[in-house]
Amino acid sequence: MSLYQIQNTLYVMTPQAYAHLDNGTVRIEVERETKLRVPLHHVGGLVCFGNVLVSPALMHQMADEGRALVLLDRFGRFKARLEGPVSGNILLRRAQHRAADDAALTLSLASALLLGKLRNSRTLLLRGAREAAHEADAAVLKRTADNLGAAVRSLAKAADLDTLRGIEGEAARGYFSAVNHIVKPKLREHFQLDGRTRRPPRDRFNALLSFLYSMLMNDCRSAVEAVGLDAQLGFLHAVRPGRAALALDLQEEFRSVLADRLALTLINRGQLTRKDFEERDGGAVLLNDQGRRTVVTAWQERKQEELQHPLLDTNVPIGVLPLLQARILARMLRGDIPTYSAYLAR
Known part of the structure; x- marks a missing residue:
């Protein structure tokens, strides 16, 4: 059970x-x-x-x-x-605010979050390289994975948040330039990822990613609030009025694990085609009604699947991963454990 x-x-x-x-x-x-x-x-x-x-x-x-x-x-x-009145332990929130005022602790937390993101992104690229049908695709994916490995090593040397964000930005550009090599060659004509574009997305792949990231963001915000943390106060993302910075922080380690991997699956299995998208004035590309239904159904099914959590050493549904990581973060902020460990996919 x-x-x-x-x-x-x-x-x-x-x-x-x-x-x-x-x-x-x-x-x-x-x-x-x-x-x-x-x-x-x-x-x-x-x-x-x-x-x-x-x-x-x-x-x-x-x-x-x-x-x-x-x-x-x-x-x-x-x-x-x-939502109703804000819940949560005031002592936990005080600890969170104190941590955010501690430059060294903030840097350490931000580095741990980015380590999770970069290592999980690297794992996705290496898996793509192993399954690639053409050696040229495998070579690009392996080379980019090596670059992400170097970026991971650079995190420990970063002296401030701006340096961390610079490392992440450069790594992300390389990652998104390589991900298209995981798409089956015959499908790339219709799903060509030309870098990451957001507001608005300029191609079908970006439109799919933006939609998945929106649902992931909602789940991460629910997770941090469920354990009593302040979703507005983050460590990696800058604090701005109306911005759920901590939820954005937590989302980073799950982008490739939950969203990017599902996007590639939907494309490569033919569950989404160009008919599931529409182009709007100004060059924006968005999922249409049928496309959104397909993605939401796949998202819900994916969250029911189980995998082994490396820290808990037990199988858990994918849908509870953000909640489990939010709990680990809360334990670290309370002082129950010395450091935060990001979720690392296998």
């Missing part, structure tokens, strides 16, 4: 859908026809895309039970997050 129960995030994507509370159950209606009924205690959060209606009763009940309601536009861009 699993030690972890994943409370699935409920994604509502149909325009004009109506989500409301019915005797402890979330009921989703479209044109007054019931499409889905889910017990509220099975719902970890509700994410609504575009023009979706939510009843006040459901909002109040979710706030009372500490379940977040997240509003995204129809393309998956974040709009707002509604």
Whole structure:
């Protein structure tokens, strides 16, 4: 029996859908026809895309039970997050704020987070090299993986956050230039990643990554808040009003593990094609309705899969990894353990 129960995030994507509370159950209606009924205690959060209606009763009940309601536009861009009173241990938050004021500790934490990101990115590239059909692709992936290994070694020598961010930025540019070599050659015509573009994404691969990163970000924010940490106060990402810097910090070590790997799987298996995307004025490329449904379904299925956590030495669902890492971070900030260890994929 699993030690972890994943409370699935409920994604509502149909325009004009109506989500409301019915005797402890979330009921989703479209044109007054019931499409889905889910017990509220099975719902970890509700994410609504575009023009979706939510009843006040459901909002109040979710706030009372500490379940977040997240509003995204129809393309998956974040709009707002509604939640009840902030929970958490004030002593833990005080420890977090003290750590953020300690330059040496902040540097150490930021370095640990980036170590996780770079090593996991390197693991993805090496796996791609082993499975590559052409030696030229394998050579590019191996060479970039070696560069990421050198970047990991450079982290320990960084004297300040700006240096760390510079190392990460250079490594990311190399990584995104190489990832396209994992895409099957026959599919690269339609999924050519020409560097990382965000606002807006300029190609189908970037559009897919942006959508996955948005869902990952939501999960990471829920994780840090669930353990009582202040999502606004990060160590690697600069603090700005309205920015969940700590959630962005935690997201870094999971980008390649959860989002990039899933993106490549969806592309290489043909689960997404060019028909799942649309081009808009100005050159923006975005997933269309069918594409978003395919990605959300795959995302939920991926979170149910289990793998072995290297620190806990036990199998856990992928969906709880951000929560487990948030707990490790909280333990470090409380002084229960000396350092933070990022999740490292195998």
